[in-house]
Amino acid sequence: MARKKKEIHKVEMTDGKRAIIQQLFQEYNIESATDIQDALKDLLGGTIKQMMETEMDEHLGYSKSERSDSENARNGYKTKRVNSSYGSFQIDVPQDRQSSFQPQVVKKRQKDISAIDEKIISMYAKGMTTRQISETLEDIYGFEASEGFISDVTDK
Known part of the structure; x- marks a missing residue:
């Protein structure tokens, strides 16, 4: 039985990628592979x-x-430690006063986001459309995200 070869990612450098890399070097003072990993954790956490x-x-x-007249409103953040393929880090999870918010990106009691972070970074790196990102989120989380939602996320 023949073994399947693991697909090798071919890196293609574009002017846009070079500009992003230069910004990363300036923003994070990257001098080693560990610095790159820390920068990716920071970017992933922010995303x-x-x-x-x-x-x-x-x-x-x-x-x-x-402003809103709604009975429910934002109520700060709760820190949560998650594990990813880049290591462990903390994220701030928004809270609401009625505790009815059910996050889908990182669900309640979910600690390992290894598959999620790889796909998020992959989506951004590939320059996917909102429709493609929406389909991928449905694949990852099992929930449908509207293109408007994706557009809001990418705008932020």
Whole structure:
């Protein structure tokens, strides 16, 4: 029985990728592979936080900067330690006063996001459309995310 060869990712450098890499070097003072890994954890944590903020906006029906007469409102953050393929780090999970917010990006009691982080970074790196990202999120989390939701996340 023949073994399947593992697909090798071929890196293609574009001007846009070079610019991003230069920004990373400047922003994170990268000098080693560990520095790169720390930068990726930071970027992943920020991306997840923004996605959760967008989920909270959808849950409450208004954005963070708007006022509302709703009985339910934002109620700070709760820190959560998660494990990823880049190591362990903390994220801030938004809370609501009625405790009815059910995050989908990183679900309650979910500690390992290894598969999620790889796919999120892959989506951004490939320059996927909102429809493609929506389909991928449905594949990852099993929930349907509207293209408007994806657009809000990518805008943030």
